[in-house]
Amino acid sequence: GESVGLHLPTLSVQEGDNSIINCAYSNSASDYFIWYKQESGKGPQFIIDIRSNMDKRQGQRVTVLLNKTVKHLSLQIAATQPGDSAVYFCAEKYSGNTPLVFGKGTRLSVIA
Amino acid sequence: DVKVTQSSRYLVKRTGEKVFLECVQDMDHENMFWYRQDPGLGLRLIYFSYDVKMKEKGDIPEGYSVSREKKERFSLILESASTNQTSMYLCASSSPLTGNTIYFGEGSWLTVV
Numbered sequence: 001g002e003s004v005g006l007h008l009p010t011l012s013v014q015e016g017d018n019s020i021i022n023c024a025y026s027n028s029a030s031d032y033f034i035w036y037k038q039e040s041g042k043g044p045q046f047i048i049d050i051r052s053n054m055d056k057r058q059g060q061r062v063t064v065l066l067n068k069t070v071k072h073l074s075l076q077i078a079a080t081q082p083g084d085s086a087v088y089f090c091a092e093k094y095s096g097n098t099p100l101v102f103g104k105g106t107r108l109s110v111i112a
Numbered sequence: 113d114v115k116v117t118q119s120s121r122y123l124v125k126r127t128g129e130k131v132f133l134e135c136v137q138d139m140d141h142e143n144m145f146w147y148r149q150d151p152g153l154g155l156r157l158i159y160f161s162y163d164v165k166m167k168e169k170g171d172i173p174e175g176y177s178v179s180r181e182k183k184e185r186f187s188l189i190l191e192s193a194s195t196n197q198t199s200m201y202l203c204a205s206s207s208p209l210t211g212n213t214i215y216f217g218e219g220s221w222l223t224v225v
Binding site: 009041042043044046099101102103104 | 116131145147153154155156157160162170202204211212213214215216217218220
């Protein structure tokens with residue numbers, strides 16, 4: 001079946017380094033992708049999104065890259081800070097009026 | 113700011129009890145969702161609703177039902193709670209005006225003993 005998955009379930013980075021969180025998707029019909037950040041004890045919060053007609057989108061310290069050829073999505077966090085420590089989820093949306101499908105999440109730990 | 117409020121953060125219920133998890137959003141969103149979150153399994157969709165009195169099954173509806181009598185409120189019901197329903201439950205809402213972004217509540221931790 002179609003699924004959204006992650007290459008690395010946990011990631012540890014030094015404070016100040018850049019972080020890259022990867023996500024694979026299998027539904028070529030997906031037309032929208034989104035990243036959420038979930039801090040301990042809280043609900044997921046929107047970080048950044050990208051439509052399938054784009055390859056790259058930048059926000060504040062974050063960049064999402066979409067490679068439709070290999071069905072791969074990544075979230076890059078520049079100058080990672082302790083406050084970035086969280087679980088990050090990618091999600092895809094199939095075309096049409098369908099709910100988001102979430103991946104299993106990657107835990108990012110920032111080492112001070 | 114969008115606010116999705118889940119009335120109970122922590123609940124402990126006994127096996128066989130009927131459990132209600134309530135969710136209210138204040139942004140007049142048409143769409144509401146209930147997810148369950150378990151370690152290693154991510155977020156799994158239980159039920160969703162695109163309008164009042166409408167409901168659709170998600171990926172794991174077994175053992176759950178929902179109620180959407182008012183636009184702002186979406187309730188998740190466990191008719192007879194079981195220990196395998198111990199989990200974190202997340203409510204979310206969205207609107208065509210917000211695009212595809214959904215907004216989550218803070219979650220409800222349910223323990224069934």
